[in-house]
Every structure is written in C-alpha cells, then in structure tokens.
Amino acid sequence: MRRAALALAIIALVTLPYWIGGSYYINIASQILIWAVFALGLNVLVGYGGLVSLGHAGLFGTAGYAAAWLVAAGVGQLASGVGAIGLTVLMSALFAVLALRATGIGFLMITLALGQILWGIAYRWISLTNGDNGINVSARPMPLGLSLATPSAFYIATLMVFGLAVAAMASFVASPFGACLRGTRDQARRMTALGYDVWLIRFLAFLFSGFWTGIAGLLFCYYDQFVSPHLLTLSSSAEVLLMVISGGSGTLLGPIAGATLVVAMKTVASAYIERWNLVLGAIFVAIIMLMPEGLVPGSQRLWRWARRGRDLAAAATSR
Amino acid sequence: MSQWVVLAVNSFSFGGLLFLLSAGFSLIFGLMRIPNLTHGSLFMLGAYIGVTGLRLGLDFWSAALLSGLAMAALGGVIERFLLRRLQGQELPQVLMTLGLSFIIADLCLMEWTGDPISVSTPGALRGVVPLLGFVFPIYRLAIVLIAVVIAAALWLMLDWTRLGAMIRAGVDDAPIARVMGVPVSRLFTTVFCLGAGLAGFAGMLGAPILSVYPGLDAEMLPLALIVVILGGSGSLLGALVGSFVVGVLYNFGPALFPELAYVVLFLPMLLVLVLRPQGLFGRQSL
Numbered sequence: 237m238r239r240a241a242l243a244l245a246i247i248a249l250v251t252l253p254y255w256i257g258g259s260y261y262i263n264i265a266s267q268i269l270i271w272a273v274f275a276l277g278l279n280v281l282v283g284y285g286g287l288v289s290l291g292h293a294g295l296f297g298t299a300g301y302a303a304a305w306l307v308a309a310g311v312g313q314l315a316s317g318v319g320a321i322g323l324t325v326l327m328s329a330l331f332a333v334l335a336l337r338a339t340g341i342g343f344l345m346i347t348l349a350l351g352q353i354l355w356g357i358a359y360r361w362i363s364l365t366n367g368d369n370g371i372n373v374s375a376r377p378m379p380l381g382l383s384l385a386t387p388s389a390f391y392i393a394t395l396m397v398f399g400l401a402v403a404a405m406a407s408f409v410a411s412p413f414g415a416c417l418r419g420t421r422d423q424a425r426r427m428t429a430l431g432y433d434v435w436l437i438r439f440l441a442f443l444f445s446g447f448w449t450g451i452a453g454l455l456f457c458y459y460d461q462f463v464s465p466h467l468l469t470l471s472s473s474a475e476v477l478l479m480v481i482s483g484g485s486g487t488l489l490g491p492i493a494g495a496t497l498v499v500a501m502k503t504v505a506s507a508y509i510e511r512w513n514l515v516l517g518a519i520f521v522a523i524i525m526l527m528p529e530g531l532v533p534g535s536q537r538l539w540r541w542a543r544r545g546r547d548l549a550a551a552a553t554s555r
Numbered sequence: 556m557s558q559w560v561v562l563a564v565n566s567f568s569f570g571g572l573l574f575l576l577s578a579g580f581s582l583i584f585g586l587m588r589i590p591n592l593t594h595g596s597l598f599m600l601g602a603y604i605g606v607t608g609l610r611l612g613l614d615f616w617s618a619a620l621l622s623g624l625a626m627a628a629l630g631g632v633i634e635r636f637l638l639r640r641l642q643g644q645e646l647p648q649v650l651m652t653l654g655l656s657f658i659i660a661d662l663c664l665m666e667w668t669g670d671p672i673s674v675s676t677p678g679a680l681r682g683v684v685p686l687l688g689f690v691f692p693i694y695r696l697a698i699v700l701i702a703v704v705i706a707a708a709l710w711l712m713l714d715w716t717r718l719g720a721m722i723r724a725g726v727d728d729a730p731i732a733r734v735m736g737v738p739v740s741r742l743f744t745t746v747f748c749l750g751a752g753l754a755g756f757a758g759m760l761g762a763p764i765l766s767v768y769p770g771l772d773a774e775m776l777p778l779a780l781i782v783v784i785l786g787g788s789g790s791l792l793g794a795l796v797g798s799f800v801v802g803v804l805y806n807f808g809p810a811l812f813p814e815l816a817y818v819v820l821f822l823p824m825l826l827v828l829v830l831r832p833q834g835l836f837g838r839q840s841l
Contacts, residue, residue, distance in 0.1 A: 356817025
C-alpha cells in the first residue's frame with residue numbers, strides 16, 4: 237500500500253511535464269521542489285533539533301550570491317556551484333558557532349540578527365552585491381552537456397536533486413546521528429549525562445541543514461537566473477519556516493506538503509490580490525492557533541479520529 | 556568638525572527614540588520571555604495613526620498621544636486574546652507575533668500606500684539653538700529630553716511602586732511570583748500595553764526625523780533586538796545604555812563605513828553574545 241503510493245507519486249512527478257500542461261505550471265512545480273528542498277533543510281534544525289532558525293534565508297541567499305559572483309568572475313559552472321555550496325557550509329558553521337550559544341528563543345533571536353546582517357550586506361554593500369539591482373546569472377549550467385534552458389529540462393534536474401534530498405533526509409532520520417539529534421531535542425541534559433557532546437551534534441546538524449539550504453539556494457539562483465537582496469529578507473525566512481511548521485515539523489512529508497501549500501497559495505494569491513504578506517501572516521496565525529502540529533500530523537490525527545469514530549459506530553450497530 | 560557634532564546629536568536623539576521603543580520590548584522580553592516581533596510594526600502603525608490624527612486636525616502632541624493610546628489598546632488586545640491562548644508555549648507565541656507583524660505591515664501598505672509620508676516638526680520646536688559655537692536642532696534635543704524623562708518615570712515606577720515591584724518579581728522568577736500571589740497574567744497585559752503604547756508614541760515622535768514609510772518596522776525591529784541583547788532583557792538601565800550605543804553606531808557607522816553599516820551595527824552584539832551572553836546588564840542568560 238505504502239510502496240504503491242510511493243511508486244505512483246514518483247511516476248506522477250517524473251511525468252509531470254507531460255500532463256500538467258504549459259510551461260507556466262512546470263515552472264511552478266520547479267519552484268515547489270526548490271522550496272521543498274529548502275524546507276527539508278530547515279526541518280533538520282526545527283523539527284529534529286528543536287532549534288528554530290529565522291536566519292536561513294541568509295544562507296539561502298549566500299549560496300545564490302556566491303554562485304552568481306563566481307559565474308560572473310568567469311569560474312566554470314561546476315567549480316562555482318561547488319564553491320557556492322562550500323561557502324554556504326562555511327557560513328552555516330559561523331552561524332552555528334554564534335547561534336548555538338543559546339537554544340530556544342535566544343537561538344531564534346541570534347539567527348534572526350545574523351540573517352539581517354547578511355541581508356544588510358546584500359542590500360548596502362553595493363560594490364560587492366550591486367545592491368537592490370541584484371546580479372544576473374547569464375546562463376544555467378549544462379551538466380554532462382545537457383541543456384537546462386527549457387522549463388521541463390530544468391524541472392527534471394530539480395526533481396533529481398529533490399529526490400536526493402528526500403533520500404538524504406530519510407537516511408538521516410533513520411541513522412544513529414538522527415536519533416542523537418532527536419535526543420538532544422527532547423532530553424538535552426540526559427544526552428549529556430550519557431556522554432554525548434550535545435553541542436557537537438547540534439553543530440553538525442546545523443551544517444547538514446546549511447548544506448541543503450545552500451543546494452536550494454543554488455537551484456533557485458539557476459531557476460531565476462537572478463539574485464537580489466529580496467531572497468534574504470526576514471519574510472523569506474518566515475516563509476520557509478511557515479512551510480515547515482504548516483506541513484508538520486519533524487516529519488519527512490510535512491515540509492514538502494508545506495512548500496506545496498505555501499507556493500501554491502502564493503501563486504494563486506498573487507494572481508488575484510497583491511496582498512501576499514497579509515495572507516502569509518493570516519495563515520501563520522491560523523495554523524498556530526488551530527493546528528499547531530502542522531497539516532500532515534494534524535490530518536493524520538483527524539483521519540485516525542474519523543476512523544475510530546467509524547469503527548465505534550460499526551461496533552455499536554453490530555452489537 | 557561640525558559634521559561630527561551633527562552626527563553626535565543625531566546619535567543621541569535616535570538613541571532616545573530607540574530607548575522608547577526598546578524599553579517596552581525589553582520589559583516584555585524580561586517578563587514574558589518572548590521577543591515581541593510586532594514591536595517594529597507597532598512603532599510604524601503608531602506613526603501612521605499619528606499622521607492620520609494630524610490630517611484630522613489634531614496638533615502634533617495630541618496626535619502622538621493618540622498613537623500611544625491606540626497602540627496600547629492594540630497591544631492589550633493582542634496579548635489578551637491571542638498570546639494568552641498560547642500561554643506557556645513561547646515558540647508559538649513568537650511565531651504568532653511574527654505573523655501579526657506581516658498582517659500589520661500589509662494593512663498599513665493598503666491604508667497609507669507605499670509613498671513615504673513626511674511629518675513636519677511641531678511649530679514650537681522648529682529651529683536651532685546656538686551653543687558653544689555649534690547649532691543644535693531643538694526638536695532633536697527635545698526627543699532626548701523626553702526619553703530621559705520617560706526613562707526616569709519608568710525607573711521610579713519599577714523601583715518605587717507596588718506595580719514595579721510585582722513586575723520585577725515577575726522578571727526574576729514568574730512561577731514563584733505567581734505562587735506568592737502576584738497576578739502575573741494581569742502583569743503580562745499591563746506590561747504589553749505599556750510597551751506597545753511607548754512604541755506607538757515613539758513612532759510618532761520619530762516621524763519628523765525618520766518620516767513614515769513601509770519597511771520602517773523591519774528597520775526598527777532588529778535595532779530593538781540588538782538593544783535588548785546588548786543591554787540584557789528586562790533591564791531598564793541596559794535598554795538605556797544599549798539604545799545610546801546603538802544610536803551612535805547607527806549614525807556613525809554609515810558615515811565611517813558606508814557599505815558595512817549593518818556589520819558595524821551587529822558586531823558589538825555578536826561580541827556581547829560571545830563574551831557575556833546574558834547582556835551587559837542582564838542577570839539571566841537568554
């Protein structure tokens with residue numbers, strides 16, 4: 237049953253360019269996948285580590301800007317991609333060293349401040365970042381000589397990266413390291429007593445999260461072929477956090493569902509109204525008030541509850 | 556030379572504004588343990604409401620008072636009806652304030668459009684005073700004076716009144732204060748109203764200097780955050796010192812290192828975080 241559903245989902249995703257109709261929708265699907273990779277990366281910290289970061293847009297943007305600079309400087313596509321990811325992981329290490337001095341609200345405030353610094357650099361350090369005008373990326377890379385210029389080719393490439401991200405997350409969750417991270421979330425003191433280095437576990441988790449955030453940033457930079465300070469704003473950080481929380485943090489499917497929901501809402505909302513931030517804020521508030529555990533666990537709970545109700549009703553009538 | 560004096564005056568007046576904004580932020584953080592991410596929005600909304608008050612024919616000070624009262628009322632509603640429902644769950648509370656800040660920002664954009672609105676300085680305080688061979692704009696000096704008076708009033712309130720004693724008890728240890736019969740939940744509402752009111756008042760007070768524009772909230776919120784991290788949460792003295800430090804950095808930074816203005820602003824905060832995580836005047840760690 238589970239396997240069949242998985243196979244169906246894979247077939248549907250791979251053949252999506254053929255049935256969805258129109259490059260506009262293919263591009264939206266690519267966006268959803270990119271944001272899903274980003275949300276999966278953030279979910280490592282938020283869901284499994286219990287560390288809520290509001291500065292991840294800074295890391296996302298770091299990857300984008302780094303790739304744009306390196307490409308503009310004439311470095312080859314592969315080298316600039318690797319360089320951008322390397323730089324993002326380094327930046328994540330810096331973030332982690334500073335932010336992991338605290339947990340909980342303190343962690344959130346420090347990451348927020350760090351994210352704002354990076355935004356400030358992107359916005360104000362004009363000789364380096366071209367300020368509000370952003371940087372254009374002349375061409376998408378051509379891995380193995382294949383062109384990614386068309387929406388469907390780019391979609392397939394993004395889908396492959398997305399698949400890798402999901403596989404990486406699944407094995408991470410199942411690994412002893414994933415179990416350690418969940419342990420530090422639930423019982424940090426007990427983990428210390430058991431001899432685990434809680435700080436190191438969190439630090440490595442931050443790097444892992446930063447790595448996938450960087451991958452997502454890189455994909456987005458290739459997708460848009462343009463980077464601007466807008467990528468690094470607090471509202472980007474909030475958006476991706478909303479994806480994680482609305483879908484269900486600490487689950488594998490949650491961030492993917494959240495990314496689908498938020499990108500779809502954003503696309504639909506911006507077609508009809510200009511007020512995306514209003515909608516974003518309203519969903520945020522509604523989710524926190526009504527379904528704090530997120531859509532995926534929330535609907536599972538509703539499903540179980542409905543099934544139990546039906547079973548009880550069946551038992552009552554059979555008696 | 557005179558350029559530096561101008562910068563210094565601007566630093567202090569901006570520091571004064573920042574104190575009005577972050578004193579409430581710091582008290583809320585100290586008492587409720589959450590950074591109120593709507594604080595920048597309350598500052599901006601206060602300024603916009605003051606602008607509407609001016610357009611309706613109020614004079615500047617009544618408009619500023621109106622901003623303060625309106626924001627205090629809004630703060631009370633937010634605390635009583637939204638945050639109260641999530642009592643004890645700090646993270647959802649922070650995310651709630653974040654969601655509200657987006658809603659407020661977008662509603663402001665809808666009502667007052669995206670064009671910056673400049674507010675003229677109140678008549679009696681226009682012009683400059685000559686002093687020691689320099690000229691100082693009166694309005695900026697007045698802001699410093701108002702901030703100092705409010706700081707003194709807050710200090711008197713916190714240190715010498717029953718309410719202040721209860722707030723201090725709540726900041727130090729809310730559960731024990733509750734056990735001792737301090738109505739901590741009611742204090743939350745009071746402090747939230749007070750902080751929100753001060754933020755709204757500060758928004759209008761700052762309008763002649765900063766003008767009012769979309770994005771003012773996102774500009775001010777990180778500054779309040781830095782002030783509280785520098786000074787320590789729940790500490791009035793910390794908020795005062797932190798505000799003036801950030802005021803100086805905010806004005807001298809761009810003049811000295813135009814492209815690294817934000818780095819200059821956040822660097823001291825990082826240093827404090829690394830060397831003294833509870834803040835310069837804080838007693839508890841974050």
